[in-house]
Amino acid sequence: MSSKQKLSLSRVGLSVMLALSTTTTLLPIHAKAQDSAPAPQTETEELERISVSGRLMSSAAAAAAERREQPYVAELLGMEQISRAGDSNAATALRRVTGLTLVKDKFIYVRGLGERYSSTLLNGALVPSPDPTRNVIPLDMFPAGIIESLVVQKAYSPELPAAFGGGNVNIRTAAIPLQTTFNVAVGTGYNSLNSADGFSYAGGGDDWHGKDDGTRAISADLATAQRQFGILTPIKIAEALGGINASNLAQAETIVRELGTAFNRDIDIHRTSVKPDFDGSASFGSRFDLAKNVVFGVMSGFSYDRATQNIEEQERYYSISGESLTPLNRYDDIRGTEHQIKMSGMLNFGLELGVDHRLETSTIYLRDTKDEIKIKNGDSIETINETNRFNTDTSLTYEERTMLSNQLRGRHNLPSLWDLAIDWQYTDAKARRYAPGQVEYRYLNETQADGSVFSFLRRNQNAVTYSFGDMQDNTENLSWNAHLPMTLGKAEITFSTGYNYFERNRDAQTDRFNFDTVGFSLQQLSGSFSDIFTDNNILDSSNRFKISNVTTQADDYLAAQMIDAGYAALEINYDYLFRLNLGVRYEDFKQVSLPLTADGQISGNVTDSVLVEDGFYPALSLTWFVNDDLQARFGYSKTVVRPDLREVTPVLYVDPLTDFKVTGFSGLTSTDINSADVRLEWYYDNSNYSVGLFYKDLDNPIEAIELSGSDGNLLMSFRNAESGKLYGVEAEFLQQLDMFNGSIGQIADNFFLAGNLTLSESEITIQRFPGANLTNLERGLSGHSKYVANLQLGFDSDNDKHNATLTYNVFGKRIAFAGVNGKDDAFEQPFNSLDVTYSYAPNSNISVKLGLKNLLDEDVEILQQGEILQKRTEGQSYSLSFSYKY
Structure with a gap:
């Protein structure tokens, strides 16, 4: 742990109070709770759902029935649907929802809008994201085993946070069961890219459980030196030793060299065979009758997933020509290996006091650890015009993303008070991204006259960079909702009101150290990494080795958010012909994000980093029940999308999805959104159809733009555009193929077809x-796809022993980043995904499942001017699992 980390609490408190005190409209930060309230529970939501080993068609129909009862436009995936389609986590499940696409298997785009326009709730509460580059939670962190259902609400309702763009995803975890359940599963997997050997290094430590054992962490000697001297240059150390003179400078240089031996240098890359993936999970739930009408329940689960995948990528380098950037006609080849460990644990308790009172606790722990090695052979500014030279860049990235959520929820029906219903929740959640020991270095390769290649570590003041990063988010949430029903003639009326408070404190810091190799000879630099940086070479004064923790990429910052919110709503159901829902939410929003200098001081003007706003956000929904099978909806709402903490902090970081360098911009303002929806839904037996129109008007939309980079690499930032709009049509269907007669009909009766299509246009x-x-200056929204299509063909045998699903998903090309200097915009190309799952259950307790992913063997490509800028090979994935349930 660095010295900066030990001061995190005091720095957060003092800096946030200082920033908030600069404006009289801000209140002191105090520990309260989150602005996200659970959605009002409909009668359908109150019912416990028993998961049976029935037909997938029935499960899809049950989900459609719950969606039908929602007052606002929403989509729902049930636990059985998720399991039968072979989805391993929330993200892969959601890509089958109408109008949703998935980016890097982590983030969802709703109706073609980027992830900034979506939000995530966990059992109705906002929780922090362990990804510092995104405001939303990476949904691949939620394993399928803890999910009871996923609700995607596309039309805003006032009990939700006002930060609502394309949609809101509510992850509802497994509830207390109606009977004792026990499930255990094990599985394995393999990717076609892993047929070749992968990459590894000896100095990684023992991290099979996804937690660094201290090998990569900043050493105690280095942390002590930072506390004592601050900036680790001979001049600064000499000053701390009593003054700049020959004796103190000599001692300071000795200290710097000795600190060089405190780094983990056992990181030589070697090839190794790739092991098959492994995953396992277990869950247990039961109920206990404690007394008459008093029931206690427990639900617990644990999962472990270890996966390795080789990396094959290509990208073009940008050479600088005048004021323009021109791609070369050759690619940089990137090879590597990513090792990933995912662990999750869940422990829920419930207490039912009769039918009117229910208390629940929920503790969820998620850990997602990535250990990645990338080796890139290509050109840079140093070698761009030299045919006999090229570079080999090596990067080691290790990060642990964790989230811990503790939640207490209650629901109370009070018949003696006019059937008043109250629900409430308190959530304390913590997220952390811990990234120790990231290393980057470059070898130069020179082709000699005899054809041999001479390789050496570059001689430079920044020849090697070590990074030690730590970001921690702490949130507290409190919310309550009250619903008062009454009957007035043929009208059933429900008044609702609620209050939400949300608070977040973030402390993000990174220590960066550079190795100076200017004093080394080329012969010394021509060996392996561990041979170059031996203790003897580092301590040898003639090599003039130095380390430095002064860089231009320091990304330390402090940030805080507070949201104080309340709402009032009214529902009128008139004779089951019309249902009118209207309400308004008021939010008081405060945010501060403070960049820090290398010595921990606030950088720049504090008031420039403060965002304060409040407003009213209305919502209206009208449902016309045309008949028992047909209903029509209309909705209107006004919402907001606010800039993320990282986007308004002027520090430099690397986007893990694109590998682009990104810098924040403190001048960003919020985006106001006016939305309208019209939708027609038809439900018939187990089949259903829907078609809808949607329109969104965006004021000051936030867009990613490309700035002029000094090193030829892409440098991205964010700016507000003037205006934007999005409009389109979406359709969905679920149909059992039981309309045929004869022998064909007997076969077809076991099949069903489900699909959806979204067609849309956007302009900014x-x-x-x-x-x-x-x-x-006029184009489509970044990340927007003009079409999104999903199709499923399902099969369920009569005896329910055989189940199979064929799933196809595709999205239209979307802008990855806007073009500059006369170049066209860069587009991520359509990705056609075809997956198959097959399950065999010899009895009601045992099942075996086979999964095949990306059967079309598609690659991810970004094109500009008809040329590939980035290409990533996904490979084909195969999985096999065995499960037992009781």
Whole structure:
């Protein structure tokens, strides 16, 4: 742990109070709770759902029935649907929802809008994201085993946070069961890319459980030196030793060299065979009758997933020509290996006091650890015009993403008080991204006259960079909702009101150290990494080895958010012909994000980093029950999308999805959104159809733009465009194929077909910015796809022993980043995904499942001017699992 980490609490408190005190409209930070309230529980939601080993068609129909009862436009996936389709986590399940696409298997785009326009709730409460580059939670962190259902609400309702763009995902975890249940499963998997050997290094430590054993962490000697001297240069250390003189400078240089031996240098890359993936899970739930009408329940679960996948990528390098950036006609080849460990644990308790009172606790722990090695052979500014030279860049990235959520919920029906219903929740959640020991270095390769290649570590003041990062988010949430029903003639009326409080404190810091190799000879630099940086070479004064923790990429910052919110709503159901829902939410929002200097001081003007706003956010929904099978909906709402903490903090970081360098911009403002929906839904037996129109008007949408980078690499940032709009049509169907007669009909009766299609257009108008010569000032929204299609063909045998699902998913090309200097916008190309799952259950307790992913063997590609800028090979994945349930 670094010295900065030990001061985190005091720095957070003092800095946040200082920032908030700069404006009289802000209140002191105090520990309260989150602005996200659970959605009002409909009668359907109150029912416990028993998971049976029935037909997938029935499960899909049950989910459709619950969606039918929702007052606002929503989609729902049940536990059985998720399991039968072979989805391993929340993210892969959601890509089958109408209008949703998935980015890097982590983030969802709703109706073609980027992940900034979606939000995530856990059992109705906002929880922090362990990904510092995104405001939303990476949904691949939630394993399928803890999910009871996924609800995607596309139309805003006032009990939800006002930060609502394309949609809100509510992850509802497994509830207390109606009977004793026990499940255990084990499985294995393999990716076609893993047929070749992968990469590994000896100095990684023992981290099979996804937690570094201290091998990568910043050493105690280094942390002590930072506390004592601050910036680790000979001049600064000499000053701390009593003054700059020959004796103190000599001692300081000795200290710097000795600190060099405190780094983990056992990181030589070697090839190794790739082991098959492994996953296992177990869950247990039961109920106990404690007394008359008093029931206690417990639900627990644990899962472990270890996966390794080789990396094959290509990218073009940008050479600088005048004021423009031009891609070369050759690619940089990237090879590597990613090792990933995922662990999750869940422990829920419930207490039912009769039928009117229910208390629940929920503790969820998620850990997602990535250990990645990437080796890139290509060009840079140093070798761009030299045919006999090229670079080999090596990067080691290790990060642990964790989230711990403790939740207490209650529901109370009070018949003696006019059937008043109250629900409430308190959530304390913590998220952390711990990334110790990230290493980057470059070898130069020179082709000699005899054809041999001479390779050496570059001689540079920044020849090697070590990074030690730590980001921690702490949130507290409190919310309550009250619902008062009454009957007035043929009208059933429900008044609702609620209060939400949300608070977040973030402390993000990174220690970066550079190795100076200017004093080394080329012969010394031509060996392996561990041979170059031996203790003897580092301590040898003639090599003039130095370390430095002063860089231009320091990304330390402190941030805080507070949201104080309340709402009132009214539902009128008139004679089951019309249902009118209307309400308004008021939010008081405060945010501060403070970049820090290398010595921990606030950088820049504090008031520039404060965002304060409040407003009213209305919502209206009208449902017309045309008949028992047909209903029509209309909805309107006004919402907001606010800039993320990282987007408004002017520090430099690397986007893990694109590998682009990104810097924040403190001048961002919020995006106001006006939305309208019209939808027609038809439900018939187990089949259902729907078609809808949607329109969104965006004021000041936030867009990612490309700035002029000094090193030829892409440098991205964020700016507000002037205006934007999104409109389109979406359709969905679920149909059992039982309309045929004869022998064909007997076979077809076991099949069903489900699918959805979204067609949409988007437009934005954006102005020119200094340092960003945008090519197109009118274009589509970044991340928007003009079409999204999903199709499922399902089979269930009569005896329910055989179940199979064929799933196809595709999205239209979408802007990855806007073009500059006359170049067209860069588009991520359509990705056609075809997956198959087959399950065999010889009896009601045992099942075996086979999964095949990406059967079309598609690659992820980003094109610009018809040329590939980035290409990532996904490979085909195969999985086999065995499960037993009681």
